Amino acid sequence: MSTDPAPNPHATADEVAAALHDRKLANVLYHDWEAGSYDEKWSISYDERCITYAADRFRFAAGEGGWPYEHALELGCGTGFFLLNLMQAGVAKRGSVTDLSPGMVQTALRNAEGLGLDVDGRVADAETIPYPDATFDLVVGHAVLHHIPDVELALREVLRVLKPGGRFVFAGEPTTVGDFYARRLGALTWKAATTITRLPVLADWRRPQEELDESSRAAALEAVVDIHTFDPAELEETARRAGAGDARVVTEEFTAAMLGWPVRTFEAAVPPGKLGMGWAMFAYRSWQRLSWLDQNVLSRVVPRGWFYNALVTGTRSR
């Protein structure tokens, strides 16, 4: 029987205040809070669009050798976006989802069950992974390393639970330069959207003040949960120091991130569901076109540290 703690999706003001000084507690409260609405907020789905997105990220970092991996672990699974879509793409047969937030593990397991995937899960801190040595053939994560206080310790844990020859792939990590422009573009978009929707004629597009206030409280926690940004060469070096063989960092999204961050911020600033699936597809197609430009043209001239997303992979040597 699971001994996982219960989710706490309605943190009190006192709990939030305490979490401002405790990064791990902040992660639990912030992500328990978000678990129920996370898929909608980030336009996450478990259909062709996100299956292709997840599989393409994996291929870009690590190629297709080794598919299907027998048993994969995900750290910081959130609602299961990365591993569940990778499993649907045929990257792994069986999965274990873990996250520091009980609410996220619960949602990921519910999503996996809905998709008929062979997945179990538990609450786990990436710095002390609660599985025996040499358990998994693959360890993955998406947008999680930047939340972990000691990234090298977590990577050492990853290598410990990997079988010899096993691989890890972490995608969706912000580079230092990318984070600089993405945050500024996001802040400008938020200001513009919440100001312009105060016009009476746009009342339908305005989110209720209490939701905007809640977003501001969430933003205070967000500033605490986002710990790192990465320089690609330093992240490669961290993976090597942790003991990874064949450690490699690749980056992607330059103009695509300059579109993506304002789009995602705009989606969060207007009432949920207002923009619909047509908008989601339009945003995704535009992002795809710019990604193509970034990958096929700009990557030849723009330094890798200027791209927004870093992906790191490596193996446990035999």
Ligand SMILES: C[S@@+](CC[C@H](N)C(=O)[O-])C[C@H]1O[C@@H](n2cnc3c(N)ncnc32)[C@H](O)[C@@H]1O
């Ligand atoms: C930005 S979310 C990403 C979720 C999901 N991977 C995705 O891409 O949609 C980061 C996740 O990492 C989790 N997390 C933060 N610190 C963690 C830690 N030390 N160990 C495990 N998970 C952690 C959070 O609770 C959260 O669910």
